[in-house]
Amino acid sequence: MSRPIQARISLRALSENLSRVSDFAPRSGILSVIKADAYGHGLLEAAGALSGSAGFALLDLADALKLREAGFRQKIVLLEGCFSRDELRAVSENGIDVVVHCMEQIGMIESVRVQGKIGVFLKCNTGMNRLGFRPEVYPEALTKLESLESIGEIVLMSHFCCADGTAGVKAQMAVFEAATSSMKYPRSLANSAALIRYPETRTEWVRPGIMLYGASPFADEDAASLGLKPAMTLSSKIIAVQQVSPGEGLGYGPMFRADEPMRIGIVACGYADGYPRHAPNGTPVLVGGRLTGTLGRVSMDMLCVDISQMPDAGIGTEAVLWGEGLPVEDVAAACGTISYELLCAIAPRVPVSYY
Ligand SMILES: *Cc1c(COP(=O)(O)O)cnc(C)c1O
Numbered sequence: 245m246s247r248p249i250q251a252r253i254s255l256r257a258l259s260e261n262l263s264r265v266s267d268f269a270p271r272s273g274i275l276s277v278i279k280a281d282a283y284g285h286g287l288l289e290a291a292g293a294l295s296g297s298a299g300f301a302l303l304d305l306a307d308a309l310k311l312r313e314a315g316f317r318q319k320i321v322l323l324e325g326c327f328s329r330d331e332l333r334a335v336s337e338n339g340i341d342v343v344v345h346c347m348e349q350i351g352m353i354e355s356v357r358v359q360g361k362i363g364v365f366l367k368c369n370t371g372m373n374r375l376g377f378r379p380e381v382y383p384e385a386l387t388k389l390e391s392l393e394s395i396g397e398i399v400l401m402s403h404f405c406c407a408d409g410t411a412g413v414k415a416q417m418a419v420f421e422a423a424t425s426s427m428k429y430p431r432s433l434a435n436s437a438a439l440i441r442y443p444e445t446r447t448e449w450v451r452p453g454i455m456l457y458g459a460s461p462f463a464d465e466d467a468a469s470l471g472l473k474p475a476m477t478l479s480s481k482i483i484a485v486q487q488v489s490p491g492e493g494l495g496y497g498p499m500f501r502a503d504e505p506m507r508i509g510i511v512a513c514g515y516a517d518g519y520p521r522h523a524p525n526g527t528p529v530l531v532g533g534r535l536t537g538t539l540g541r542v543s544m545d546m547l548c549v550d551i552s553q554m555p556d557a558g559i560g561t562e563a564v565l566w567g568e569g570l571p572v573e574d575v576a577a578a579c580g581t582i583s584y585e586l587l588c589a590i591a592p593r594v595p596v597s598y599y
């Protein structure tokens with residue numbers, strides 16, 4: 245027997261979640277976002293389960309090339325574009341599209357001789373203030389690109405900062421529409437939150453990420469009510485049980501002290517597995533199918549759960565850290581973070597299996 249931690253990933257959930265995207269945006273081409281090792285789900289495995297997508301979006305050229313080598317023929321978009329002329333040559337040879345978000349990148353394209361054409365997602369900064377041309381220079385960037393022989397298909401693109409919150413997409417949509425109204429190209433705007441809540445963002449290309457993995461992008465609406473199924477279940481087992489007396493602590497530091505006799509399960513999962521060290525007391529854990537919570541500081545390899553009210557729980561009892569039966573969003577909310585961060589932090593030492 246090895247250490248009992250594991251991540252089990254449902255390929256069926258991934259493809260069913262992809263169908264949910266189509267339900268929301270039936271007329272859009274779906275660029276499944278598989279950056280960060282498909283949000284921790286495994287690049288090639290996830291891409292396989294999502295092969296019904298019209299394309300994929302990710303960051304690293306090396307990953308894009310792995311997809312091409314594995315035989316994926318769909319559109320592939322590099323979300324930060326290229327970082328060198330060598331990369332530009334490679335994308336043109338492999339039919340990979342790039343985001344172009346600054347004049348420096350246009351200059352780089354201008355200065356390189358490539359074989360094929362390069363498809364471009366021209367990014368407009370409509371208020372996120374991360375990547376993209378400001379609306380007032382966007383037309384000039386487009387004109388410049390149109391003059392380059394090496395440029396293939398062009399897609400007009402932007403990204404929303406607040407589609408998951410109360411501010412919504414209205415202001416950014418207005419900026420984008422004003423900047424692009426006279427431009428006759430397909431558009432790509434929506435992430436998961438936008439495509440679910442704002443029909444006007446379901447343009448030619450949509451870019452769902454988190455919803456494919458079965459997590460809700462919203463704090464006020466859960467995945468189940470959106471028809472999404474969690475793809476990843478992170479689980480382990482209790483490997484020791486401690487009877488703790490009043491006044492005694494648990495694990496490192498002063499984070500928890502018992503004020504009554506307690507029964508504590510020690511679960512083989514710690515921050516070196518990707519579980520957040522800053523999880524507070526009471527972060528939800530499913531032990532033997534019943535909800536309880538963590539107590540004390542999460543350590544590198546272990547965490548403690550309260551099993552005082554669970555006489556049947558003992559060494560060997562399963563603990564689900566998130567996934568089936570315990571939404572990763574709930575664990576993330578307890579830890580003051582978002583599901584994205586937990587999913588993509590899954591450590592390489594955690595064995596992954598697919599079903
Ligand atoms: C990550 C990312 C997405 C996907 O966002 P989700 O919230 O996971 O749906 C879409 N577009 C861009 C540019 C991204 O970086």
